[in-house]
Amino acid sequence: MFRSFYFIYRRMKTDLQGSSDGCLVCRSGPSGPLQVQLGDSVLLPCSIRTPVPLEELEVEWRRSDSETLVLLFQDGEERGEEPKFRNRAHFFTEEISRGNFSLFLTDVTPADAGTYRCSVHTEKESGDTTALISVVRLVVSGGARAVSAGLGEDVILSCSVDSSEQIEEVVWKTDQDIIVLQYKDGEVLPDSSHERYRGRAEFFPAEIHKGNFSLRLKEVRTEDKGDFMCEVHTSLLSASTTVLLEDLGLSLLHVLILLLCIIAALLALSLSSFMCLKMRG
Incomplete structure (x- = not known):
């Protein structure tokens, strides 16, 4: 400098x-x-x-x-x-x-x-x-750097903005520079989303005036794993924060279904064994 x-x-x-x-x-x-x-x-x-x-x-x-x-x-x-x-x-x-x-x-x-x-x-x-x-002043902050979600679940990626200047643009991108969702000149632009995220990414409209540009990503997929960047621009300044989406394992619902399937299989096996023994007797 x-x-x-x-x-x-x-x-x-x-x-x-x-x-x-x-x-x-x-x-x-x-x-x-x-x-x-x-x-x-x-x-x-x-x-x-x-x-x-x-x-x-x-x-x-x-x-x-x-x-x-x-x-x-x-x-x-x-x-x-x-x-x-x-x-x-x-x-x-x-x-x-x-x-x-x-x-x-x-x-x-x-x-x-x-x-x-x-x-x-x-x-x-x-x-x-x-x-x-x-x-x-332009300060952009997120929550924990890494967040977890199960496949098929919704997840919230945090982005909070504190600015003395009017916010001109906020854009969420992936680490491949793919646009997830964009806010520009006072409007959310859902058509800006890449087809992979279209219909699955949204802001919280009632929170935008408070500087909350957190992103809700619906029905998480395996290919969503990675870094997401929230970039903020005013007429004078730019700043960003990054959130890592990881641990895309089975959702709780999927785990419960799997457990029920295992229990049902064990019950069926037990019942089958019982019937076989009874028929032999």
Whole structure:
């Protein structure tokens, strides 16, 4: 991930060299909110056109809503005063001498959402720019990784979704990438199912608005054994969970029938033996 942000810096440097607005503090990158998933990292851009001696430079990153100091560069050193940002907020030290004071924030939490201001002060002038972080969330979880079912029985494969964004698509697939059932743009699409699962796979419609996209698979067959993946997509994020369907043995009904057949056979054999003995006597 660190290397990917290095390439972002290279693009930012090129953008600034080609700019002609004469600003002290220049901002490159998206003009809208920076969409970040929980636990990920984010780069907040802040640069000056012409580098200045480090001893003449002071750079502050603060939360605009609370004036909390996130990170400070002063007297040639980086300092962080706020405990909740300690070890999470960083400059790229090798870039400071080139006029790049972008903030790299790691392990983003819900509390990190908000507006951040980069203020740059030199002996001759000052300037600032802002960046907005919007924290998004998509967590997809299942139950136990392995579930069991008897042949001919129904089984439920769990998939629960917790998302801050609107869910655009949920698709259940097998490990052969065969579609079992699909939900898209607010509708269940039973015709999307492969013929092997058509009429046997269903969601729980009353539970969908709660983020429950568990799958009921009816009349389990031997060929159903294997991994099933629940893939969830929003406009920004994708995530998935996998459930293993195993132990496709005889169902309880089949076992009971088999036992009854064995008992009936034993009774018939006993009765036959009894009749034979009686006839001999």
